[in-house]
Amino acid sequence: MLLTLANVEVAYGAVTALRGVSLEVAEGEIVTLLGANGAGKTTTLRTVSGLLRPRAGQTWLDGRPLSSIPAHELVGRGVSHVPEGRRIFPSMSVRENLLMGAYHDRRHVRTDLGRVLALFPRLAERIAQPGGTLSGGEQQMLAIGRALMSRPRLMLLDEPSMGLAPMIVQTIFEVIAEINREGVAVLLVEQNAASALRIAGRGYVLETGEVVLAGTAASLLADDRVRQAYLGEDVGGRTTAG
Template identity: 65%
Template sequence: MTLLDVRDLVTAYGSVKALHGVSFHVDEGEIVALLGANGAGKTTALRTISGLLRPRSGEVRFAGDRIDTRPAHEIVRLGLTQVPEGRWIFTLMTVDENLRLGAYAEPRVPREALDRVFALFPRLAERRGQLAGTLSGGEQQMLAMARALMTRPRLLLLDEPSMGLAPVLVRQI
């Protein structure tokens, strides 16, 4: 079953086109990588799919529903979540607080959601009371991914997940 279907996507920053008719699909259970040089439009594609940018034309469908006109928070609620490039964590909040923000759509964070991310990233369980800004780069990346997983996504978009990390940390993440 096709989970994500991107067709003829055109996105621009002002008068400068960043995406020129991009099309691809992701089937359920499939792993897909967007490859290209710096400036090729990979991040723009992910930001457009996530609802952070509006396309000029084309369409994005997730689980059969058209999402390219929906706001980002609605897209997250549908089950599509992005981990943006650069970690984007709340540095003055604890690991636990960052994770709870990841599940903002649910008034009470289910214990199972925390247990699930702590099972995937045991280091975060050890650091749950620590300020996120004091974590190592690898731990911050784990936190960014874990926070995204708190939404229980059907599809997770990762933008440069290994940027700035040592090879041993890339394997760990």
């Protein structure tokens, strides 16, 4: 198993954010985390990427405890994190932002840059522009492209569709699926549950820091609780959300 969390607890001071969370991501699969705001999804990703340390439980990457790997070394071990809000460098050019993703190993920069620009032609057109002048969708492409420059085996994606127009959202999900077809495993946090479950193989539902549902994407799409809470349907299948 590429990634394993077992009974993980994480706290912010006196506030417990994760309570006994267990999940797995195998090589080359897409797993999505669903849940309302504050459910613990972002905390889970930050724990995997080493930005937070569990108070209890175990985390493993390739069978090695994540607690023994400093956060800055995880990139070199194949973990990349695209945070919520993109977090690009606004004053740096598109090219410079992308090159920052390859800081730990620059041996394949030319090849990887060509691959990213082929995946995101809009970035190729704006290669010299400051990142801060890009649209929201283009900035999301840039954030994903920067993560790809590190040649990840596991990509952590936090709300990649947030605030984007529907046409751009579709493009982003198509790109995530393409990245996965190239062999990159994805742990995806996404409010757009329907789109996430369409490309994922499995999923977990978090509520107040606990996993309350887990299963294949197909089984979650068919689950009345998921349909009602995250897909905007009532149990009879009628749309309840606008």
